[in-house]
Amino acid sequence: MHKKIMYIxxxxxxxxxxxxxxxxxxxxxxxSEKMYGYEMTQKVKEITKGxxxxxxxxxxxxxxxxxxxxxxxxxxxxVDNRLRKYYKLTEKGNKETVSKLEELKDxxxxxxxxxxxxxxxx
Amino acid sequence: MHKKIMYIxxxxxxxxxxxxxxxxxxxxxxxSEKMYGYEMTQKVKEITKGxxxxxxxxxxxxxxxxxxxxxxxxxxxxVDNRLRKYYKLTEKGNKETVSKLEELKDxxxxxxxxxxxxxxxx
DNA sequence: ATTAATACCTAAGATTATTATGCATAAGAA
DNA sequence: TTCTTATGCATAATAATCTTAGGTATTAAT
Numbered sequence: 001m002h003k004k005i006m007y008i009x010x011x012x013x014x015x016x017x018x019x020x021x022x023x024x025x026x027x028x029x030x031x032s033e034k035m036y037g038y039e040m041t042q043k044v045k046e047i048t049k050g051x052x053x054x055x056x057x058x059x060x061x062x063x064x065x066x067x068x069x070x071x072x073x074x075x076x077x078x079v080d081n082r083l084r085k086y087y088k089l090t091e092k093g094n095k096e097t098v099s100k101l102e103e104l105k106d107x108x109x110x111x112x113x114x115x116x117x118x119x120x121x122x
Numbered sequence: 123m124h125k126k127i128m129y130i131x132x133x134x135x136x137x138x139x140x141x142x143x144x145x146x147x148x149x150x151x152x153x154s155e156k157m158y159g160y161e162m163t164q165k166v167k168e169i170t171k172g173x174x175x176x177x178x179x180x181x182x183x184x185x186x187x188x189x190x191x192x193x194x195x196x197x198x199x200x201v202d203n204r205l206r207k208y209y210k211l212t213e214k215g216n217k218e219t220v221s222k223l224e225e226l227k228d229x230x231x232x233x234x235x236x237x238x239x240x241x242x243x244x
Numbered sequence: 245a246t247t248a249a250t251a252c253c254t255a256a257g258a259t260t261a262t263t264a265t266g267c268a269t270a271a272g273a274a
Numbered sequence: 275t276t277c278t279t280a281t282g283c284a285t286a287a288t289a290a291t292c293t294t295a296g297g298t299a300t301t302a303a304t
Contacts, residue, residue, distance in 0.1 A: 017229060018140025018260070018291055027236045038251050051232045058292050060253060082251055082300055105237060107139060108230050110173045114149050115227060140260060140291070160282050180261050182284060204269055204282055 021054065021062055023104050026089070026097040029072070034088040037063055063087060071096050143176065143184055145226050148219040151194070151211045158206040159185055185209060193218050 028040055035043070041054045063085075066072045071093035075086045089097060150162055157165070163176045185207075188194045193215035197208045211219060 017142060020139060020233065024236060047235060048232050055293065101237065104233065108233065110170050111142065111226065111230065113169060114146060115223065177262065
């Protein structure tokens, strides 16, 4: 979307917290077997009802990096004369997914102690 | 702690996700009225049982920035011939705290949809 | 015929955290 | 008593990650 002028549009974009993008990508691929980049942006928007917005400027470099690290495999396909790069998890990627999800789960649990009205202490 | 050699020490440090440090600071001050930097690092370690580690290299610049933005007030005190800089929330800081906590809460809720084994869709 | 949607990409900049220092005092261990 | 750990502040270099702002190209919709 090349926005030159953008009066009305309000992005309900609650910014991503650092590190969560990779976890999101891995989780998506863990559920969907194989996906292409643009599809991920739409899927996330859909699932979160617009709450989360994966920007392509962050997504594509992240995908390339995950591929370079051997966590993802790519398969290029041409659909309607437009090319899609389908990504899927490797074995290594599967392991990393488990660990990343665990990490996020722990983090959420930890942060919830702060969210509670009083964190008991003292 | 000037660690020159550090064989054994293992940091259970689950890295901070971007943006959460400020939220942590605001929440601490919201609970404790006034605190100084070093105290915050200890408190967080204590509350999270070592799960979270606020590094001073991140904390102090963050405190300075929050002060510059008018969210925190400072009061310097000398205790045992060592100085402490006590921070407390301003009015503006109180408002920001509410909004930051709300933001984090929303974020956690959103991320939990990803954590669930299947996020229902499709 | 123009705009929106689909589909990829990268570079510049901002933000924020880590790592690695530095200084100084007080308390505790060797 | 000397050395280390703990307390308490600070900053600079680096790394990691995201946003913003472009760019190209094809297809669908208005």
